Amino acid sequence: MTRSVLFIAPSAYPLGGVQTWLDYIVPGLQEHGLDAGIALTSGDLHDVDEYLKIHPFENSHTIDNPTGSSIGRTFALERLIVRLQPDAIIVVNIADVYRAINNLRRTHSDIKTKVITSIHGIHPGLIDDIQQYHHVIDAVITTNKLTQELVCRNTQIGKQRVLYAPYGVAAAPPSYTRPTHASKFTIAYVGRLDEDQKRIDDLIDIFTNVRKTIDNVEILIAGDGSKRQDIEKWVVEQNDDSNITYFGTLDSDALREQIYAKSDVLLLTSYWETGPIVAWEAFQHGLTLVTSQYIGCAEERSLIDGENCLIFEIGDTATAVAKLQQASSAVLRAKLAQNSQTLVDTKYSLYSSISAWAEQINYAMEFEPKHYHQLPASHTDSGRLSTTIDKLFGQSGLRLLDGIKRRLGIRFKHTDSGGEWPHSHSKVDSQSTSLHAYIDQGNK
Numbered sequence: 001m002t003r004s005v006l007f008i009a010p011s012a013y014p015l016g017g018v019q020t021w022l023d024y025i026v027p028g029l030q031e032h033g034l035d036a037g038i039a040l041t042s043g044d045l046h047d048v049d050e051y052l053k054i055h056p057f058e059n060s061h062t063i064d065n066p067t068g069s070s071i072g073r074t075f076a077l078e079r080l081i082v083r084l085q086p087d088a089i090i091v092v093n094i095a096d097v098y099r100a101i102n103n104l105r106r107t108h109s110d111i112k113t114k115v116i117t118s119i120h121g122i123h124p125g126l127i128d129d130i131q132q133y134h135h136v137i138d139a140v141i142t143t144n145k146l147t148q149e150l151v152c153r154n155t156q157i158g159k160q161r162v163l164y165a166p167y168g169v170a171a172a173p174p175s176y177t178r179p180t181h182a183s184k185f186t187i188a189y190v191g192r193l194d195e196d197q198k199r200i201d202d203l204i205d206i207f208t209n210v211r212k213t214i215d216n217v218e219i220l221i222a223g224d225g226s227k228r229q230d231i232e233k234w235v236v237e238q239n240d241d242s243n244i245t246y247f248g249t250l251d252s253d254a255l256r257e258q259i260y261a262k263s264d265v266l267l268l269t270s271y272w273e274t275g276p277i278v279a280w281e282a283f284q285h286g287l288t289l290v291t292s293q294y295i296g297c298a299e300e301r302s303l304i305d306g307e308n309c310l311i312f313e314i315g316d317t318a319t320a321v322a323k324l325q326q327a328s329s330a331v332l333r334a335k336l337a338q339n340s341q342t343l344v345d346t347k348y349s350l351y352s353s354i355s356a357w358a359e360q361i362n363y364a365m366e367f368e369p370k371h372y373h374q375l376p377a378s379h380t381d382s383g384r385l386s387t388t389i390d391k392l393f394g395q396s397g398l399r400l401l402d403g404i405k406r407r408l409g410i411r412f413k414h415t416d417s418g419g420e421w422p423h424s425h426s427k428v429d430s431q432s433t434s435l436h437a438y439i440d441q442g443n444k
Contacts, residue, residue: 004035005361006084008063008077009092011040011051012417015224015249016192017277018092018120021143021167023055028354034361039063039080041094045417054251065421067405068412073421074100075402081113088114088365090141093126093423098133099375106372114138116364119147122272122296128426131155135373139364141165141357144274146299161367163360168353169280169344172256185328186218188263188287190255190278191270193225199292200227202269204234205317210324211238217328220259222247260285265327270294271314279303280348283340288333290323292316302347308339 007026013019022038029036037059040048048062063080065072077100081089091097097115104111117140119126127150130140134157141163142148152159187210193200207219221231221244228248235246247258266282272295273279279289289309297303297311305311310327312319327333346352405411414420 002033002035003087003362003365004084005029005037005088005090006061006086007036007038007090007092008080008094008097009038009040010094010417010421010423011042011046011048012421014051014054017167017275019055020252020277021120022092024168024170024350025354025357026057026059028350029358029361032354032358034358035059037061037084037086039084041065041421043068043414043417043420045414045420066411067402068414068420069402069405070096072402072405074103077101078104081111082108085111086113088116088138088361090361091115091117093120095129095422095425098129098136098425102133102136102372102375105370112369114365114367114369116141116361119143119151120274122147122150122274123424124428125424125426127151127154128428129424130157132425133375136370136375137161138367138370139163139360141360141364142274143167144296144300146296147274149299161364163364165356165360166348166353167275167277167280168348168350169277169284170350172260172285184216184218185214185265186220186263187265187267187290187324188220188222188259188282189267190222190259190282191268191276193223193227193231195227197271197273198225198227199269199271199315200225200230202292202315202317202320203267204230206267206269206320206324207244208234208238209317209321211243213321214325214328217243219244220247220263221245222250222255222259224249255281256285260287263287264333265290265324267320267324268292268294269314269320272296279309280344283308283337283344283348286337286341288327288336289340290320290327292320302343308336308343310336 007022009022026036026038038057039061040051042048042062042064052060061080063076065076073096077096081100081104089097101113101115115136115138117130117137119140119142130137130151131154134155137157139161140151140157142151143166145164148162148164151162189203192198195201210217231246235244238244250258266287266289268279268291270292274296282289291309291311292314293311294314303309303311310323312323
């Protein structure tokens, strides 16, 4: 009998590494004997139709919360799970799944759905969620060895239930060729433009100094995010000779043609990464990686300075410039490219990734099932009526009130996508400034 797997994910973020992973993992699992589909959150700030234009999944479902309330999110997920009754749910940054499935374990004894959390970021809040709901979650699959270690160390879910499956990337198509441009040295950045994780201020500093120290250098930038205006301003200030190009967001075909086919080096300045998929893509396309020693890099034991890439310490922009000067040597790049291609072929290929995920999902389904567990009160809506109903009648009263709101068309308007469908219920600080302390505390 074919097992069914349902990924539950937000639709508010159509571009990024997680979305790239979903693009290949959902159909890929079908080829490994699992009936996989995806359910996407809908709302004022979660546009499923727009998401599906970019990522056209064959087997997709919409999760609509007409009232916009926190309890409404839980009820919407309950309705979806009751209707589809998948053998397993893969949670992708939608925290309300945990309370929904816990409620159903009390009210619907026929539903045996396993809950598997997939982690795509090194965030204390996400790990705290696993601890908060460890009585509910059947298994966790991480994409990075450090994340796996942190979940084992900081939660009570049980080490045997914390699994690992990496991201993967497709091989470059047979028609792909890298043009030779010996007179020019081209450095690319591909990714989200933010400061907390990607450290775009470091990127700007490095690029500014590279232009002063390396002759005939060209810079290509692709991505979007909160620091976009900073990048655009810098490009205008620097671009006196047309050797800097900012593309904005590119799809996979344009990325291959406009960035990978024209670049010698990919530069990463990140504070943390759980892949990074973009690095494995660069390897598949013959680029050399110059990267920070981001949190999550050492534990993965894949990137080796001078062997398959060049590495500098986080924030050490002077050394980053020096590493880029080294990478301007075509002889060194050829050596690194050969070793990096071997790495991605053996560990981070698309087939390897899909096979690992299929194996771990099937393994997780064999765990002893978890049962209903009394969780602390979760009501977070601040309206006077809903607060009073919660105090007087509890969840049954809130369920009735939410139904009345739906019939009357009463909807709470959220100001941000994370409030409409939260990634996490944790109050733990997930800012990058606390991440080192969070990691270090378990080593004392």
